[in-house]
Amino acid sequence: MRTPGMWRTVAAATAMAALAAVSGCTIQTVDPSASGSPGGASSPAGRSPADAKPPEPAGKKPAERSPARKKPAERPAPTVLWSRGDRSRDVRELQARLRQVQWLFEGPTGTYDASTVTAVKGFQGKRGLPRTGKTDSVTWQRLLRMTREPGRWELYASGGQPAAKPDPRCMTGRVLCVSKTSRTLRWMIDGRTVSTMDVRFGSRSTPTREGVFNVYFKSRHHVSTLYDSPMPYAMFFSGGQAVHYSSDFAATGYYGASHGCVNVRDEGKIASLFAQVRNGDKVVVHW
Structure with missing residues (x-):
């Protein structure tokens, strides 16, 4: 014998079945232990599935940072050997060698004067060196390779040789x-x-x-x-x-x-x- 409550339950079930048939949907049982993601997959705590980082494509490595480029170390400036105002036998040789390559037409005098500065600037500029007018180690080595050892009277072409001991x-x-x-x-x-x-x-x-x-x-x-x-x-x-x-x-x-x-x-x-x-x-x- 069915009670009125039993009829009400049967009637409700029949109504829900009819509604599902009309909408084409099926009723899914939800696992209470799931966090709401499809198929019961869980998301990290505090983040929704939309916030999750997409997986990297197969065969592609994560981008690597290129190391920071180091600035090339600055080369020290070449040592200045002689400059304007210097007086020595070495300056006399410099002038004699500049005469050999036709950058100086006076002397040698042994004094690093204005004419010597001009000659050195010309020699440096012709060879792509900084036109300082000072004879540095780079300029001197280039001049040495282009000239020969000056003879005694090339060094004193315009005089200046110390006087000999008197007879x-x-x-x-x-x-x-x-x-x-x-x-x-x-x-x-x-x-x-x-x-x-x-x-x-x-x-x-x-x-x-x-x-x-x-x-x-x-x-x-x-x-x-x-x-x-x-x-x-x-x-x-x-x-x-x-x-x-x-x-x-x-x-x-x-x-x-x-x-x-x-x-x-x-x-x-x-x-x-x-x-x-x-x-x-x-x-x-x-x-």
């Missing part, structure tokens, strides 16, 4: 003591050196005579009758050979030669010497 014959009286070894003239009085100056001599075909002589004639504005060339401040000591000023010596240095005379390159010094020397004073030309 014993120069130690008494008033003497023009001329050394072919150092290419210098000492004006000496009783063994004391009053002044020194650079000189040059004749070529092989017209050599300057050696020995002991005396000044026999002075001519302030002399002109050679044989070569038609000026011989200012001439002090003759052996035939047509004299000590005199030479503008060619002043301009070209030891790259030239006289016709046998003793040429002086410093006009101021020989002007002073000319005023002091007397006829009869001794002249000693020696090695």
Whole structure:
């Protein structure tokens, strides 16, 4: 025997079945232990399934960070060997080598002057080096590879060689003591050196005579009758050979030669010497 409550239950079930048939859906039993994700899969605590990170595609590795690039270490500046105002034998060699490559046309003087700065700048710029005008280690090595060891008279092409020790014959009286070894003239009085100056001599075909002589004639504005060339401040000591000023010596240095005379390159010094020397004073030309 069915009670009214049983009929109500049967009627409710029948109504729900009919509703499901109309909508096409089925009733799923939900596992109370699931967190609401389909198929009972659980999501991380506090995050919804939409927030979950999608899986990486098969065969693809996670992106790797490239290491930070290090800045290349700066090279130290080359050491400066010589610069304007320096004076030394090394500067003289630098100038002689610059003359060999035709960047310098004066000297060598041994003094790092404005002409040397200009020559070094030109040499550096031609070879892609910083145009500082200072000779650093890089510039010097490049110049060494392009030149040869300068000879003695290349180093003293315009004079500056220290005067040689006086010949014993120069130690008494008033003497023009001329050394072919150092290419210098000492004006000496009783063994004391009053002044020194650079000189040059004749070529092989017209050599300057050696020995002991005396000044026999002075001519302030002399002109050679044989070569038609000026011989200012001439002090003759052996035939047509004299000590005199030479503008060619002043301009070209030891790259030239006289016709046998003793040429002086410093006009101021020989002007002073000319005023002091007397006829009869001794002249000693020696090695």
